[in-house]
Amino acid sequence: MREFDxxxxxxxxxxxxxxxxxxxYTDDIVLARQCHLHVLRSxxxxxxxxxxxxxxxxxxxxxxxxxxGADAARDGLGTFASRVQRKRADGSANFVPPYGMLALDRVHxxxxxxxAIVAESIAQAKDAAEMVEIGWETxxxxxxxxxxxxxxxxxxxxxxxxxxxxxxxxxxxxxxxAAFNGATHVAKERFRINRVAVNPLEGRTALGVYDxxxxxYTLYAGLQSPHVMRLELxxxxxxxxANQLRLISPDVGGGFGMKGSAHPELGLVLxxxxxxxxxxxxIAERSESFxxxxxxxxxxSTVELALDRxxxxxxxxxxxIANLGAYLASMGVHVATNNLGGLAGTYTTPAxxxxxxxxxxxxxxxxxxxxxxxxxxxxxxxxxIDIAAREIGVDPVELRRRNMIPPKAMPYKTGLTxxxxxxxxxxxxxxxxxxxxWAGVAARRQAxxxxxKLYGAGVASVIEIAGGPADxxxxxxxxxxxxxxxxxxxxxxxxxxxxxxxTMYRQFAGHILGLAPERMRLVYGDTDLVFHGRGxxxxxxxxxxGAAFLGAAKKIIEKGKLIAGHLLEASALDIEFADGRFAVxxxxxxxxxxxxxxxxxxxxxxxxxxxxxxxxxxVVTPPGPTFPNGCxxxxxxxxxxxxxxxxxxxxxxxxxxxxVNPLLLKGQIHGGIAQGAGQALLENMVYDPDSGQLLxxxxxDYGLPRADxxxxxxxxxxxxxxxxxxxxxxxxxxxxxxxxxSAVMNAVNDALAPLGIRHFDMPATPERLWRAIRDAxxxxx
Amino acid sequence: xxxxxxLTVNGARHQVRAQDDTPLLYVLRNDLELNGAKFGCGLGxxxxxxxxxxxxxxxxxxxxxxxxxGKQITTIEGLGTIDKPHPVQKAFIDEQAAQCGYCINGMIMxxxxxxxxxxxxxxxxxxxxxxxxxxxxxxxxxxxxxxxRAGKEMAQ
Numbered sequence: 001m002r003e004f005d006x007x008x009x010x011x012x013x014x015x016x017x018x019x020x021x022x023x024x025y026t027d028d029i030v031l032a033r034q035c036h037l038h039v040l041r042s043x044x045x046x047x048x049x050x051x052x053x054x055x056x057x058x059x060x061x062x063x064x065x066x067x068x069g070a071d072a073a074r075d076g077l078g079t080f081a082s083r084v085q086r087k088r089a090d091g092s093a094n095f096v097p098p099y100g101m102l103a104l105d106r107v108h109x110x111x112x113x114x115x116a117i118v119a120e121s122i123a124q125a126k127d128a129a130e131m132v133e134i135g136w137e138t139x140x141x142x143x144x145x146x147x148x149x150x151x152x153x154x155x156x157x158x159x160x161x162x163x164x165x166x167x168x169x170x171x172x173x174x175x176x177x178a179a180f181n182g183a184t185h186v187a188k189e190r191f192r193i194n195r196v197a198v199n200p201l202e203g204r205t206a207l208g209v210y211d212x213x214x215x216x217y218t219l220y221a222g223l224q225s226p227h228v229m230r231l232e233l234x235x236x237x238x239x240x241x242a243n244q245l246r247l248i249s250p251d252v253g254g255g256f257g258m259k260g261s262a263h264p265e266l267g268l269v270l271x272x273x274x275x276x277x278x279x280x281x282x283i284a285e286r287s288e289s290f291x292x293x294x295x296x297x298x299x300x301s302t303v304e305l306a307l308d309r310x311x312x313x314x315x316x317x318x319x320x321i322a323n324l325g326a327y328l329a330s331m332g333v334h335v336a337t338n339n340l341g342g343l344a345g346t347y348t349t350p351a352x353x354x355x356x357x358x359x360x361x362x363x364x365x366x367x368x369x370x371x372x373x374x375x376x377x378x379x380x381x382x383x384x385i386d387i388a389a390r391e392i393g394v395d396p397v398e399l400r401r402r403n404m405i406p407p408k409a410m411p412y413k414t415g416l417t418x419x420x421x422x423x424x425x426x427x428x429x430x431x432x433x434x435x436x437x438w439a440g441v442a443a444r445r446q447a448x449x450x451x452x453k454l455y456g457a458g459v460a461s462v463i464e465i466a467g468g469p470a471d472x473x474x475x476x477x478x479x480x481x482x483x484x485x486x487x488x489x490x491x492x493x494x495x496x497x498x499x500x501x502x503t504m505y506r507q508f509a510g511h512i513l514g515l516a517p518e519r520m521r522l523v524y525g526d527t528d529l530v531f532h533g534r535g536x537x538x539x540x541x542x543x544x545x546g547a548a549f550l551g552a553a554k555k556i557i558e559k560g561k562l563i564a565g566h567l568l569e570a571s572a573l574d575i576e577f578a579d580g581r582f583a584v585x586x587x588x589x590x591x592x593x594x595x596x597x598x599x600x601x602x603x604x605x606x607x608x609x610x611x612x613x614x615x616x617x618x619v620v621t622p623p624g625p626t627f628p629n630g631c632x633x634x635x636x637x638x639x640x641x642x643x644x645x646x647x648x649x650x651x652x653x654x655x656x657x658x659x660v661n662p663l664l665l666k667g668q669i670h671g672g673i674a675q676g677a678g679q680a681l682l683e684n685m686v687y688d689p690d691s692g693q694l695l696x697x698x699x700x701d702y703g704l705p706r707a708d709x710x711x712x713x714x715x716x717x718x719x720x721x722x723x724x725x726x727x728x729x730x731x732x733x734x735x736x737x738x739x740x741x742s743a744v745m746n747a748v749n750d751a752l753a754p755l756g757i758r759h760f761d762m763p764a765t766p767e768r769l770w771r772a773i774r775d776a777x778x779x780x781x
Numbered sequence: 782x783x784x785x786x787x788l789t790v791n792g793a794r795h796q797v798r799a800q801d802d803t804p805l806l807y808v809l810r811n812d813l814e815l816n817g818a819k820f821g822c823g824l825g826x827x828x829x830x831x832x833x834x835x836x837x838x839x840x841x842x843x844x845x846x847x848x849x850x851g852k853q854i855t856t857i858e859g860l861g862t863i864d865k866p867h868p869v870q871k872a873f874i875d876e877q878a879a880q881c882g883y884c885i886n887g888m889i890m891x892x893x894x895x896x897x898x899x900x901x902x903x904x905x906x907x908x909x910x911x912x913x914x915x916x917x918x919x920x921x922x923x924x925x926x927x928x929x930r931a932g933k934e935m936a937q
Contacts, residue, residue, distance in 0.1 A: 203821070671920065
């Protein structure tokens, strides 16, 4: 078996570069004559702009350019698009706020860009920003999700007095209502999923270049989907042919969904570069990131589960209010409405109905963040199952077991939207329970309680769509180019920003073409070099990128057979390709792919008339979406005196389909759990309800998980290959987060149950836990 | 007016012109083109900019360049080479502790300073040393294992 093959635990080939400080991130790119852009942002959650006076700032030392929203309007610059449309209850199209780069006469959230100042140094630009005079007339604001949807809330937009962007319903309402009428038991609870900041360690960055010789723009920025962002900037903002714009996304220090979202600064640096005919750089400072980045999650759901006398799920009813922010992020409406199918979970619930009300508030737009609606959907079903189990007196594991979709039912059309292709949910759960020593929970609980602690255990059996959307999955593109030395360059439309794609594509090349890793170079993240791509998001790169690689490789093999047949003096029909060699069937005559590639550049070694070279492109639409799933088991210990919750044990058994590389996979699962557990226990974006000011604007106020906050996670795979992917891959990027919110919060709630607490919302921060425990212990509390 | 400041970085001497209070990180990146230390927050809250000064892990984004004059500054570029990575770098590879790579400079430099002082730190000492280093990819568990592995290597 070759070293770089599918399924092998190959160490990353990226590491020697990254671990020696030789990564090349956007801020590491320094261009001659580059100048620096600073964004003056709204200090108000809602205000009218009476006047902006930039005269003094424009004359300040080192200042090269000052831009306002009025300048953008004069230059005819457009607005960012919302890529998903929904309707209001009356059938009218949802309101799309005009999302320009700079505010014109109103601001709608703290941090909204108002004036851009470019100077020789960033210090000069910041000094000049102090000299800009803005006449503000502040207005009432609303930031809280439920409050924004309430009657009488201040209107974020004059055009939308009730703040309702859309009302989106899915599922069979009549069937659900009928099932509830016939139910033996109904469990009902309201869940809040708090707002978080994405916070990749490399903040957002942008370096804009305008080439005066040909009028072309180049943007260097950390982007998950360079081609998609090129289309956005070219079509919607600058109204240029896409070939006039080159996007380069070099090494990127984490994206997690947010770096797929169009932000104003991407356009600002290009616009300023054009005006100054100099490169213009913008680097987010961290406090700026908190108020300038798109945020994530933030919804409130009322969830009802109907059960019969045997504990079988009859129906699920969900009503969600989703906070979209003041403007619609590129995929903000997508998050709230397109991954609802996950509500079905791993269960046979026949009837499901969900209504999502998307609302505007005076907050940053919300965008996809690891899971993008999937963890939220899983949380609704997994949390209500635990509540129902407690109410009807059935063990939560047993209740799940009674309702799980059996493997023999596959493909299984769920009660809502999705049809699963494969999965062994009960086996996966049993594997997880065994590895977690579920039988030992009672003893560990007793031991903890003897030490004065609260102790809880939680299970979540979750599933998510990957490589979607459900009806027709998005395509991906790969090009394989051999050169005259017999080496290959693989150009991929996916983008690696921590996932280890360089290693993954080398494994594809090893598996499919028998190519040694040192013979392959991966190129991605440059729209001039890579011809097409959808990019990296939604756990899709291994499955969609793998399918595209396979498509291109098949074309390489087809042409290779023609060349090999010619060289081996046999019919191409008799040539077989395996393990990197073309052989005449039934003989010992063969030639390897490297020799065939070299020969392809020599006309004398080719069939007469054949075009030289060995290269192929493929744009592949996978036959269907995939459904990674898994079971998470978490145990939490809470110190009632301090309110500190610690994860004591965490075990996952995941079915991500065929595993490409167990090392990369476990890294992805670990990271996903860390982000899910971070939200469950530590992270929280808090606005002051009266002023609309963001109170959590730095790492001193916002709890990113640290080494001391997380245990070692036990991760095992139950590989059930996907039938919807030619390589059997399901995807792994979001799986950890999808399960972690539910598993951690089920454990926290299990720990709090003896105090009579029915449901405790995330985040389980020490302060919130301490208050809840104190209140529960009050006499009569 | 900016003064001439003499810095010794990775054993090499440099004359740089900078205001005394310029963060060392800016001088390393902009003047000396040593990009291994990263700008993560600019406030000393994330650790991505960590360098070692006279054996101590220091947040270079909030360390005035003038205070570094005459001291031994080590950046990640000065640790190891492709052929001979530093034991900490090698351990991070062996444990596959990196993902996006952005925090990793700080993790490696903080760990190196710790292990130089104490090659066999306990788990809680390592966690304490990393209290100021953030990683959003969530590779903490592997980073802890890598540091333990490097400590064993360096103690031999």
